[in-house]
Amino acid sequence: MLISHFLHGPVSAYPRDYVDGAHQELHQHREAQLLYAVCGTMRVVTAQGAWVIPPTRAVWIPPLVEHEIFMSGEVRMRSLFIAAELSPPSLQQCCVLAVTPLLRELILRAVQGPQHAENPLIQSLMLEEIAGLENLPLHIPMPEDRRLQGICLALLRTPDHPNTLEDWAQQVGASSRTLARLFQQQLKMNFNAWRQQLRLMEALPRLLAGESVQSVARDLGYGSARAFSAMFRRLLGENPREYLNALNKLSELNPLL
CATH class of the missing domain: 1.10.10.60 (Homeodomain-like)
Structure with missing residues (x-):
């Protein structure tokens, strides 16, 4: 199933909350997705493996990768959808990333409304921060x-x-x-x-x-x-x-x- 939340390029921001035990069924996006957990724990599963995302961490999902998501605890999910051509060369596979304080604040600002998500400065800073994030060993x-x-x-x-x-x-x-x-x-x-x-x-x-x-x-x-x-x-x-x-x-x- 192909789902698109891409509203304003090159980066769109999308907030969503889930109850404990919620499940997003298998789907994919044309864009890359940075899936950030404000609170709660998420498990992303693909044909290649599984990734656990604790609170304040994020998972990178490249374009067109089929995945499903399982929620533990009350989850506040904040997603960035990024045009495929802007994906950092170092992020060609799914991986869990250590989100910097700056990127966290940029994500939370972007999901507050299009006037923030469409701001070129915010978008540019988010892309620059994402390219330099540390990869965490939370992958099976x-x-x-x-x-x-x-x-x-x-x-x-x-x-x-x-x-x-x-x-x-x-x-x-x-x-x-x-x-x-x-x-x-x-x-x-x-x-x-x-x-x-x-x-x-x-x-x-x-x-x-x-x-x-x-x-x-x-x-x-x-x-x-x-x-x-x-x-x-x-x-x-x-x-x-x-x-x-x-x-x-x-x-x-x-x-x-």
Whole structure:
């Protein structure tokens, strides 16, 4: 399904709010989309994988990429639709981006009305900021190989599954060496890195909903909260408490937008 919210080029701004559990069905846009979460958590899913967008972060969706969106918590979504020819060369694939304070304020200003969204200065600044955003490791790629698909789907259902790659090899009828090679070829990461990414994506909505680090760590198969926090820091640069405190402070800004 092709949907267009492109009202005023080269950038259009579109606000929308959702209740917990809402779902946008599979669709695509002719334009690129920067999907920003003022509050709530979104999960964007395509044929190539899934991306989790915590509050104050954004996901980049290139033109004509089919995607669906799942909402956790009350979501205030603020989108920019950008002409395909203006997409930054560095953003050819879906990715989660760390939104700067300046870009955040520009997005929130743009969705207040066409007189702001059509302002050439605001549009120019938004495009310049987007081109330099940091890419965050909040992506779970999906493989094409049917054996890897079976493993990844099983882990998506039960992220705390204790099986090693050797255990999975016995179940899917391939050597662990073959599976390790396929993970690197198709997903550009090894099995353990993929599983860590998955557990991080599963942890974020629960932590943001107020669950304790200890509870989330236990449910995701970590022997201790310390081990979980070490993984979290390695992937996101902060421990869970620091990360959540920073998100909460940003979410408190402009609470009515």
